[in-house]
Amino acid sequence: MRIVLEAAVLGVLTGGVYALMASGLTLIFGVMRIINVGQGALVILGAYLSFALSRSIHLDPFLTLIVTMPVMFLLGIGLQFVFIRPLKTDREALSVLITYAIALGIEGVLGFFFTTNYIELRAWYETASFAIFGFHVTWVYVFGFLLCLAILGALFVLLYRTSFGAALRATMLNRTAAQLVGVDVDRVSALAFGIGVATAAAGGVVFGVTNAFNPGSHYDLISRLLSIIVLGGLGSLRGAIIAAVISPVWASFVFFIILVLVLIVRPQGLYGVRVRERI
Amino acid sequence: MSRLRVLKRVGLLAAIVIALILPLIAPDPSTTNLAVFTVMYIGLATSWNIMGGYTGYISLGHAAFFGFGAYSLGLLSNHLNVAPGYAPFLLVPVAGVISGLVAVLIGWIALRTRAATFVIVTIAFMFMGQLLAENLVKLTGGGAGLGFPYPQQWGGDFYNTPFYYAMLALAFLALATSWTIRRSKFGLGLLAIRDDEDKALAVGVPTRRFKLAAFTISAIPVGMIGAVYGYYVTYVYPQFVFDPLIGISMVLMVFLGGLGTLAGPVLGALLLEPAQLQFAYRFGASRLYLVFYAAVFLLVMLFLPRGVVPSVQELLQRRRQELASP
Numbered sequence: 001m002r003i004v005l006e007a008a009v010l011g012v013l014t015g016g017v018y019a020l021m022a023s024g025l026t027l028i029f030g031v032m033r034i035i036n037v038g039q040g041a042l043v044i045l046g047a048y049l050s051f052a053l054s055r056s057i058h059l060d061p062f063l064t065l066i067v068t069m070p071v072m073f074l075l076g077i078g079l080q081f082v083f084i085r086p087l088k089t090d091r092e093a094l095s096v097l098i099t100y101a102i103a104l105g106i107e108g109v110l111g112f113f114f115t116t117n118y119i120e121l122r123a124w125y126e127t128a129s130f131a132i133f134g135f136h137v138t139w140v141y142v143f144g145f146l147l148c149l150a151i152l153g154a155l156f157v158l159l160y161r162t163s164f165g166a167a168l169r170a171t172m173l174n175r176t177a178a179q180l181v182g183v184d185v186d187r188v189s190a191l192a193f194g195i196g197v198a199t200a201a202a203g204g205v206v207f208g209v210t211n212a213f214n215p216g217s218h219y220d221l222i223s224r225l226l227s228i229i230v231l232g233g234l235g236s237l238r239g240a241i242i243a244a245v246i247s248p249v250w251a252s253f254v255f256f257i258i259l260v261l262v263l264i265v266r267p268q269g270l271y272g273v274r275v276r277e278r279i
Numbered sequence: 280m281s282r283l284r285v286l287k288r289v290g291l292l293a294a295i296v297i298a299l300i301l302p303l304i305a306p307d308p309s310t311t312n313l314a315v316f317t318v319m320y321i322g323l324a325t326s327w328n329i330m331g332g333y334t335g336y337i338s339l340g341h342a343a344f345f346g347f348g349a350y351s352l353g354l355l356s357n358h359l360n361v362a363p364g365y366a367p368f369l370l371v372p373v374a375g376v377i378s379g380l381v382a383v384l385i386g387w388i389a390l391r392t393r394a395a396t397f398v399i400v401t402i403a404f405m406f407m408g409q410l411l412a413e414n415l416v417k418l419t420g421g422g423a424g425l426g427f428p429y430p431q432q433w434g435g436d437f438y439n440t441p442f443y444y445a446m447l448a449l450a451f452l453a454l455a456t457s458w459t460i461r462r463s464k465f466g467l468g469l470l471a472i473r474d475d476e477d478k479a480l481a482v483g484v485p486t487r488r489f490k491l492a493a494f495t496i497s498a499i500p501v502g503m504i505g506a507v508y509g510y511y512v513t514y515v516y517p518q519f520v521f522d523p524l525i526g527i528s529m530v531l532m533v534f535l536g537g538l539g540t541l542a543g544p545v546l547g548a549l550l551l552e553p554a555q556l557q558f559a560y561r562f563g564a565s566r567l568y569l570v571f572y573a574a575v576f577l578l579v580m581l582f583l584p585r586g587v588v589p590s591v592q593e594l595l596q597r598r599r600q601e602l603a604s605p
Contacts, residue, residue, distance in 0.1 A: 035395045037402075086581055092395045093337045097534070098580050100339070100527055105573030111566025215566065219523055223406040226399040230392075260388055 013141040014210070016148040021203035021221075022228045023152060024196035029229065030172040031192040034084060034095040040222030041103035042197050046072055046204025047213055048110055051121055061121045061205050062143060068201040076197025080190045103218055110215035121208040144206035151202050155195075168192060231262055283595075298447060302440045311439035315446055315511060317552040322450035322504045323525075324532040324544035325457050329497035331530065332539035333466060334490060335473030336390075340401030341501050342526035343385070343408040344378040348502030349509030349520045350412060351377040353425045356510075363428035368445055371506045378502020379495050386494035390487070393476070402523070409521035424516040427509055442511045449507065453500040458541055460496070469493050473539075524572075528555070531572075535579050537586030546587055551575070 025039045036042075046068055053064040083098050084091075120126075125139035159165040170178040171188045179185050207213065207221070298318070302311055323345070331337050351374040356367045389400040412419045419425055433441065460466040468489045471479035480486045509515045529544075532551050537543030554575075558568035583590065 029395075033395070035399060083577060083581070087584075093398070094580055094584060096337065096339070096395060096398045097527075097530065098577065101573040101576035101580070104524075104527075104569045104576070108566050108569030108571075108573060111569065116566065219406070223403055227403050230396055230399050230403075264388060264391070 009135075009137065010141070013137070013145045016145040017203060017206045017210070018224065018228060020148040020151055020199055020206070022225050023155060024199035024203070025225055026229045027155075027199075028193055028196040031168060032084065032095075032189050033092050034099070035092070035226070036099045036193075036196065037096055037222060037226070038079075038099040038103040038106065039196070039200055039225055040218035040220075041106040042072065042076075042200035043204040043207055043221055044213060044215065044218045045106050045110065046201035047121065047208030048114060048204075048215075049201070050205045050208060051114075051119060054121065054123075061123050061209055062147065065147075065202055065205055068205075069198045072201040073194040073198040076194035077190050079197070080193035084193065085186070085189075103222070107215045107218060114215065116214050116216065118212040118214045120212045121205065123209060126209050140206070140209045144210065147202060147206060151199060155199075158195075164188075164191070302443055306436045306440075308436060308439055311436075311443055313553055313556055315439055315443050316556060317548060318443065318446040318450050319504055319508060320528065320532060320548035320552045321545050322446065322453045322500055323529040324536070324548050325450065325453040325541075326497045326500040326504075327529040328533050328539065328544045329457055329460060329469075330493050331497075332533060332543070333460065333469040333473065334493045336393075336490065336494070337398050337530065338389075338401040338494075338497075339398055339523070339526050339530065340385075340389075340403070340405035341498065341529060342520070342522050343401075343405040344382060344498040344501040345505035345508070345525055346405075346408050346412060346517070346521035347381050348374040348378045348505030349515050350419060350425060351502070352506035353427050353509050353515060354418065356428055357426075361428060363430040364432060365441065367428055367510050368441070368507070371445070371449075371503050374506035375499045375503035378505070379499040381502075382495045382498030383491065386491045386498075390490050390494065402526075405521055405523065405526060409517050412517035412521060419517070422517065424514050425509075427513045427515075429513050442507060445507045446504065449500055449504050452503075454541070454545070456496060456500070460493075461541060465489065465492070470539075527576075528552075531576050531579065534584070534586055535575075537588030537590075540586070540588045543586050543588040550587075 021039065021043055025036055028034055028036045028039075049068045049071065050061050050064040053059055053067060054061050079102060083102065084095060087094050087098070123140070125143055127138065129136040129138045131137075157165075159169060167178065167183045168188050168191075170181070170183055171185050171192075175185055178188075211217075301314055305311070305314075323341070327338070327341050330341075352367060352370055355361070355370050355373060359370075361367050361370065385401075385404050389397055389404065392400055413421055415421070430438075430441075460469070468479065468484040468486075471482070471484050472486055472489060476486055505520060509520065528551070532547030533544045534547070535543075535551060536545065536547030555568070555572065558571045562568045562571075579586075
């Protein structure tokens with residue numbers, strides 16, 4: 001019983017981190033119909049940026065987000081402008097390849113500057129823990145979970161309480177119709193991409209404190225994140241969060257098996273709607 | 280027959296002859312090694328094109344079949360105590376069959392999805408293969424890797440030659456398959472699926488069966504090539520055969536050369552693989568070759584998304600029209 005409870009608590013806490021990383025991915029897909037395969041690499045990039053900042057000016061890893069999130073936001077807007085916007089035909093398939101190339105580029109640059117040795121973000125809460133109901137929870141999981149709640153909460157407010165959110169959701173539902181009623185979809189797309197990449201910075205800090213990582217870590221990360229959003233249903237924020245919270249409790253393999261089972265029974269994912277798509 | 284057609288045939292014949300006698304005219308190991316890998320990628324890209332180019336389903340997980348093929352051959356030849364030499368090559372078709380069976384299973388599940396979801400699911404399956412190879416330690420040796428028989432008798436310059444011809448045979452097999460499909464009713468059905476799957480179904484193309492067949496057919500040569508690769512490098516590790524970079528390389532070559540064309544994948548492999556090897560050799564330690572790779576990829580996607588072959592064809596056609604109507 002205690003083990004189950006412990007696994008459940010840990011599952012929810014780490015699930016929060018995956019929910020945060022997956023939310024950026026699903027936001028980008030929802031608005032632009034683009035699978036950002038580079039999200040994992042961007043998370044790792046965020047972790048490295050925080051690593052560099054915390055090492056050079058001895059800032060707490062979580063506090064480096066004040067710098068890294070805006071930087072990553074701008075980077076996201078830049079990437080969208082240079083690489084995604086010029087795609088005119090066959091966006092969905094081509095964007096996967098483009099973002100894959102971006103991931104490779106990031107991996108190469110990080111490997112050049114930081115070598116391929118594994119590193120970890122250091123902080124006092126990385127190992128310090130407190131006891132609750134007889135088992136120990138490391139502080140970092142709590143902090144990470146709170147950060148994820150804060151950012152996801154902000155994301156929900158942005159999406160459902162602001163006029164920008166309304167424009168964004170309109171673009172998600174029907175791009176052409178949104179354009180017709182006066183939404184600047186290009187601007188919305190750029191901002192959504194920026195926000196999605198900025199959440200990767202936040203995810204990167206928590207990932208970096210809880211895991212040792214190197215530039216190649218993004219492969220493992222992205223395969224999990226992609227599975228999470230497929231499991232939840234592409235483009236569904238709620239589906240992504242639920243899928244993230246229920247999944248990392250188990251080892252990766254069990255998780256992939258669940259993905260397969262879901263695809264057999266429900267190809268559109270937990271919360272997805274079946275769409276008629278053309279490639 | 281027009282002059283262009285004659286020229287094309289002569290060029291093709293010359294290319295085949297050069298491919299056949301290459302180890303005789305350039306026997307030094309560094310050249311033959313380059314040739315082995317280039318021909319390997321010609322085979323891989325051509326096979327991938329059957330699914331990605333004709334059918335329009337982008338699979339980023341074809342490295343899974345590469346890995347399954349390599350591990351199949353390694354395990355089979357170890358358990359059957361196959362003597363190093365030409366004997367392991369006889370098991371290569373078995374590795375192909377095993378990869379084909381895996382492809383039926385993966386395809387049956389992955390082909391329930393379309394477009395972007397399909398891409399993701401194929402990536403997930405590739406990592407599943409990697410996890411299997413890593414975690415079934417008793418069978419595969421796990422992260423410590425798997426050794427193959429080592430053909431000591433092929434010393435010196437000759438060592439690469441048998442592997443070169445094995446890869447060449449597989450590349451020809453892939454090209455012949457691709458050519459046959461392109462001219463068959465089956466191939467026409469695949470093109471219809473690419474253009475509009477729902478309409479194809481409506482006019483009577485058995486889309487599910489065709490897609491699964493195309494997926495399997497494109498996986499079998501990849502498995503066989505993976506098997507020869509494993510034997511060539513004599514030692515494989517999970518992350519070096521179930522390698523996302525191998526999966527993305529074949530895709531990039533097809534896009535560079537021309538999606539859905541016969542010559543495109545060949546051209547793409549000829550252009551990219553030597554460059555990639557050079558870069559990996561010079562900057563391998565610093566991982567900077569990944570940046571080069573990403574840069575080529577991005578440039579191709581942004582400026583030449585239809586590939587070299589279709590662009591050149593279009594150019595020729597326009598010139599001919601200009602000549603025809605002065």
